[in-house]
Amino acid sequence: MGTTGTTRYAALLRGINVGGSRKVPMAELRTLLQDLGYADVGTYLQSGNAVFSSGHGDADSLAAQVSAALAEHFGFPVDVLVRDHAYLRAVLDACPFPAAELEARQLHATYFSAPVAPDRFGSLDQQAFRPEEFRLGDRVLYLYAPDGLGRSELAQALSRPRLTKGVVATTRNWNTVVKLVELTGG
Incomplete structure (x- = not known):
């Protein structure tokens, strides 16, 4: 958990920053996630891993929201999976x-x-x-x-x-x- 009443999530972006195409700079990704109203935003590596806190929606609706925002901002579609801490911990x-x-x-x-x-x-x-x-x-x-x-x-x-x-x-x-x-x- 992040801020009270919120859940920590990871957004996993598929197929970005590979071979010089489909560039998504991490600073722009962080700003985009903050503009969507997410808190405690961070990124990890250049390969499309972001973390954030949100008090609304579920993993699928958050993924759809992030994917739509990425397409609008960068002009190309990006598949996004969003998973909460409990799921990521269970996988580990x-x-x-x-x-x-x-x-x-x-x-x-x-x-x-x-x-x-x-x-x-x-x-x-x-x-x-x-x-x-x-x-x-x-x-x-x-x-x-x-x-x-x-x-x-x-x-x-x-x-x-x-x-x-x-x-x-x-x-x-x-x-x-x-x-x-x-x-x-x-």
Whole structure:
């Protein structure tokens, strides 16, 4: 919780500031969130992570509001997921992999805009990707990629359009997962 009667949230922006396109400067993002009436606004890294407090709306309505404001301000659509501290903490606590024993680059969380049924990934032969593996949680996919995300064949397979159809998905490394819990906890 932030200010009395408010909830701390993280906004996860998908596909910005990658390869020189779809630029969203963090200072402008902070100002935009403040102009929407959110309090205690901050950003983390340049890859589209913001935190704020709000006393109105729910995660989905806040995401829609932020997404619409971004499109109006920057002139291009941005998918946004908003998650509260309790959810982010639950994702951290439910990690099926030994996070404390792994390097942050080896462990990732892909957040989904809606629940995803395990049968969506039924066509993937997980054994073919070993030692890489994934597990599903509550609107999240945990990915263990020992050589990092950039070299992960499993990550490429998981991001195929037929597997992500109908949901917004955005991935964060484990350092960011932990940091967002910290930033929304205060």
